[in-house]
Amino acid sequence: MATTPLIEAENLAVKYPEGDLALFDVTFSIDSTTFMAIIGPNGSGKTTLLKAMLGLLKPTDGFIRVLGFDAKREYKMIRKMVRYVPQRDQIKATVPMKVKDIVLMGRLLKKPPLRVASGKDVQIAKDALRRVDLENLWNHPFPELSGGQRQRVLVARALATEGQIMMLDEPLSGADHDSQVLIVEALQEYYNENQVNIIMVTHDLNPIHTLVKDVLMLNRTVMGIGHPCAVMDLELLRQVYGPSAKIVELAGHKYCITGDSGFDHHDH
Ligand SMILES: Nc1ncnc2c1ncn2[C@@H]1O[C@H](COP(=O)(O)OP(=O)(O)O)[C@@H](O)[C@H]1O
Ligand SMILES: [Mg+2]
Incomplete structure (x- = not known):
């Protein structure tokens, strides 16, 4: 039986008004239900692709559909289904809110005005915070x-929100190692327990390559797609990240070393 793909793009091109084509000729299809990673160097169009899925950026050519809905015309339906965690630099850390307000916000914004948190909302928000070890x-x-705690709160907000697709833009960036591990484990646990799709943008596949089902490697167009092992190919990595990219094997797992992501890479 044919099922509707989670994401289906055909000849998608996106151009910023003041820039070159950020994405061109993007064609791929990913089946639901999946935990998927979108990887690629800085500026490769990862954030642009998420925004195209949400209808925040309109295609200059081609189309992209999310569970069958066209992102250009039917973005309202898509935004109802999606819990979106934007890239860190797009969120002001100075908002004078408490942790509980941030986590509850995801649920309240999906309610009609006069948004009051019910006992159930509070319970779900607390459970989400517990998953990232921040209930206290x-x-x-x-x-x-x-920085790491803030990222964990934002992930908790996504966990507490309704919607069958979670989109996270670099949720590990700016997070300390322990926070990275907590976020990855919380997402994995949530994915295993619930029939949700997770789409995670990351410039470093290493922390999640043993967990994810599908990987899309971008460099303004599709460079590789499939099982993580299929994109952990030396030829392909060097083509995308340059000649110094390496693959090393440790304890039965392959790890990529690229200019962008090393073993001890942190964003600060
Ligand atoms: N608002 C914008 N205006 C013009 N160009 C942009 C804008 N945002 C991103 N770009 C350009 O589009 C390309 C892809 O950016 P982006 O999707 O943010 O990449 P990534 O998330 O993979 O780092 C980059 O060359 C970037 O400079
Ligand atoms: Mg980005």
Whole structure:
């Protein structure tokens, strides 16, 4: 039986008004249900692709559909289904809110006005915070948290929100190692327990390559797609990241070393 793909793009091109083509000739299809990673160097169009899925950027050519809905025309339906965690630099860390307000916001925004949190909302929000090991910071001011804690709160907000697709743009960037591990484990646990799709943009596949089902490698167009092992190919990595890219094997797992992502790479 044919099922509707999670994401289907055909000849998709996206151009910023003030720029060159950020994406061109993007054609791929990914089946539901999946935990998928979108990888590629800086500027390869990863964020642009997520925004195209959400209808925040319109295709200059081709189309992209999310569970059958056209992102250009039917973006309202898509946004109802999606819980989106934007890239860190797009969120102000100074918002004078408490952790609980941030986590509850995802649920409240999907309700009609006069948005009041019910007992169930609070319970779900607390459970989401527990998954990232921050339930004790429920009443804590958000701006006082470390970068890694803030990322964990934003992931908790996505976990607490309704919608069958989770889109996270570089949720590990700017997070300390322990926070990275907590985020990855929380997403994995949530994915295993719930029939949700997770689409995670990352410039470093290493922390998640043993968990994800599909990988899309971008460099303004599709460079590779498939099982993580299929894109962990030396030829392909060097083509995308340059000649110094390497693959090493440790304890039965392959790891990529690229200019963008090394073993001890942190964003600060
Ligand atoms: N608002 C914008 N205006 C013009 N060009 C942009 C804008 N945002 C991104 N770009 C360009 O589009 C390309 C892809 O960007 P982006 O999708 O953010 O890449 P990534 O998320 O993979 O780092 C880059 O060359 C970037 O400079
Ligand atoms: Mg980006």
